[in-house]
Structure formats: structure tokens, C-alpha cells
Amino acid sequence: MTASNNVAIHLHGASLRHGPVRALDAVSLRIEQGERVAIIGPSGAGKSSLLHLMATAIQPSSGYLELLGEQPWALPAGARQRLRARVGLVHQAPPLPPRQRVVTAVLAGRLGQWGVLRGLLNLLYPGDVPGARQVLAELGLADKLFVQCGQLSGGQLQRVGIARALYQRPQVLLTDEPVSAMDPVLADHSLALLNRHAQANGVTLVASLHAVELALAHFPRVIGIREGQVVFDCPADAVTEPMLDALYANEQLASPPTQGPTLTVQIPRC
Incomplete structure (x- = not known):
């Protein structure tokens, strides 16, 4: 099975299990090159698992993934690592060592594109201070260039994680709750x-x-997932309040009937 040349990410029937837990269930998606897509859904719906699967950080238990025209899990390890260097992943809590300086953290975005020697030298002597400063300035963090990451707040760390990904210049950028620790103004910016x-x-x-x-404000396409399944995939302006109410309906908090069938959630389609 092959996706077209214009498809950046193609999932077909991709499922993921963590032991007995089903994180994703037969997910099929096509995301074109240059598309901007938001994934929403309740806690535990599988949003993070889906992003990590797209990033090839984890392998699907079954089904198919094509990324930038390649089948990552059919590639040798070295070729798969080179493919990963073309993909940026921003974590909700960026895994940055507390003693690492911000400039080093940002420049590490290109470690996958550099040789081993240059990567090691960058730890001691940051090789592109102006480049790191420029991307940090866009996020309001130019004054934190030589500060240790352990001295930053959660929202500042998230912005460093974004700066690192922007400096990387990936073809595909995957972000997992990238603004959850920021105030509304910084999140919007x-x-x-x-x-x-x-x-x-x-x-x-x-x-x-x-x-x-x-x-809805920032992304032209919105995908809603619940219990590891895609339940709608719509243009942002086609997402309705009933669709959102159903997507986030909490069966655990609903008052169960004394007799009769278990509550099921019906989600309207766009």
C-alpha cells in the first residue's frame, strides 16, 4: 500500500496496545504535506499515543504507517533514524536536563542532522548562538539564552521546546499539548x-x-478522537457544539440507569 507523493502521514488501520490496554483502535488518516491539523478529545482518548506513533517513537501493534513517502518500520535502523531527523516532536513536558543551558537545548534540535563530532562540540561551545537567539526572541525568551533549563517555569520550558523544534526545521512538526502550561496570551501567541x-x-x-x-481558532482541520478511535475529521468551521458535547461526554460521571443498556455516546458527523 502506497500513499501519494503529497501525503506526509498516512495511517491505515493502525492499532496500538500497551499490554491489555488498547490505546488506538484501527485508526486511518491521511494528512497532506503542508496541512495544519489539531487533534482534540478527552483525557485518555489516545491523542499522545497517536502523535508518538506518527513520530515513529512507537511501532503500531497492527496496521500501516507511511511517513514522508517511507515505511519507517520496513527501513534499516540507520535509515529510520535519518527519517526521524526530518520530523520534529514537541513534548508537553520537554525532556530537558535541568543543568543544560537554553542555548544548548535549542541548538540540539539539529543533532540528527549533524555528525557526532559537531554534536559533541556543541555541548561545550554552542555553534550558532545568533540562530538560537533569533528563534528564542520570537517566543519572548531571548533573555534566557544562557540560563539553565532548571531555572525556567513550565511555560518557559514549553517555549524552549517549541524553539528547539523550530530551529530543527523539520518537514513534519508534531506537538503534544505544547501550550498547556502557558497563560492564554502566551498560548495564543x-x-x-x-x-x-x-x-x-x-x-x-x-x-x-x-x-x-x-x-478551532488556529487550525483549519480538526480531528476528534475518543477511546482510541477517530470519531470526526472536519474543517474547523464545520465542528458544532453537539459534536463537541458528545466527544467530551463523560460516561463515568453520567448517572447510570437502574436497569437497561449501558449509556453509549452518539457523535454527530460533520
């Missing part, structure tokens, strides 16, 4: 910056977001 960068450079941008209003 950071998502606007990510979208501008993606549009200007033809980058495929996929973001899982807890804040539905941010997803």
Missing part, C-alpha cells in the same frame, strides 16, 4: 507562531490540544 512558520515553510503541523477554542 505560540500557536500563531507555529502556524505562521508552518505556512511560510510548507511544514506539516499536527498538534494535540486540550483547549478546544485554540484548536
Whole structure:
């Protein structure tokens, strides 16, 4: 099975299990190159698992993944690592060592594109201080260039994680709750910056977001997932309140009937 040349990410019947737990169930998606897509859904729906699967950080238990025209799990390890260097992944809590300086953290975005020697030298003598400063300035963090990551707040660390991904210049940028620790103004600014960068450079941008209003405001396409399944995939302006109410309906909190069938959630289609 082969996706077209214009498809950045193609999932077909992709499932993921963690032991007995089903994280994703037969997910099929096609995301074109240069598309900007938000993924929304309740806690535990499988949003993070879906992003990590797209990033080839984990292998699907079954089904098919094509990324940038390649089948990553059919590649030798070295070729798969080179493919990963073309993909940026922003974590909700960026895994940055507390003693690492911000400039080093940002420049590490290109470690996958550098040789071993240059990567080691960068740890001691940052090789592109102006480049790191420029991308940090866009996020309001230029004054933190030589600060240790352990001295930053959660929201500042998230912005460093975004700066690192922007400095990497990936073809596909996957972001997992990238603004969850930011105040509303910074969250809006950071998502606007990510979208501008993606549009200007033809980058495929996929973001899982807890804040539905941010997803609808910043992304042309919105995918809703629940219990590991895609339940709608719509243009943002086609997402309705009934669809959102059903997507986030909490069966655990609903008052169960004394007799009769278990409550099921019916989600309207766009």
C-alpha cells in the first residue's frame, strides 16, 4: 500500500496496545504535506499515543504507517533514524536536563542532522548562538539564552521546546499539548507562531490540544478522537457544539440507569 507523493502521514488501520490496554483502535488518516491539523478529545482518548506513533517513537501493534513517502518500520535502523531527523516532536513536558543551558537545548534540535563530532562540540561551545537567539526572541525568551533549563517555569520550558523544534526545521512538526502550561496570551501567541512558520515553510503541523477554542481558532482541520478511535475529521468551521458535547461526554460521571443498556455516546458527523 502506497500513499501519494503529497501525503506526509498516512495511517491505515493502525492499532496500538500497551499490554491489555488498547490505546488506538484501527485508526486511518491521511494528512497532506503542508496541512495544519489539531487533534482534540478527552483525557485518555489516545491523542499522545497517536502523535508518538506518527513520530515513529512507537511501532503500531497492527496496521500501516507511511511517513514522508517511507515505511519507517520496513527501513534499516540507520535509515529510520535519518527519517526521524526530518520530523520534529514537541513534548508537553520537554525532556530537558535541568543543568543544560537554553542555548544548548535549542541548538540540539539539529543533532540528527549533524555528525557526532559537531554534536559533541556543541555541548561545550554552542555553534550558532545568533540562530538560537533569533528563534528564542520570537517566543519572548531571548533573555534566557544562557540560563539553565532548571531555572525556567513550565511555560518557559514549553517555549524552549517549541524553539528547539523550530530551529530543527523539520518537514513534519508534531506537538503534544505544547501550550498547556502557558497563560492564554502566551498560548495564543505560540500557536500563531507555529502556524505562521508552518505556512511560510510548507511544514506539516499536527498538534494535540486540550483547549478546544485554540484548536478551532488556529487550525483549519480538526480531528476528534475518543477511546482510541477517530470519531470526526472536519474543517474547523464545520465542528458544532453537539459534536463537541458528545466527544467530551463523560460516561463515568453520567448517572447510570437502574436497569437497561449501558449509556453509549452518539457523535454527530460533520
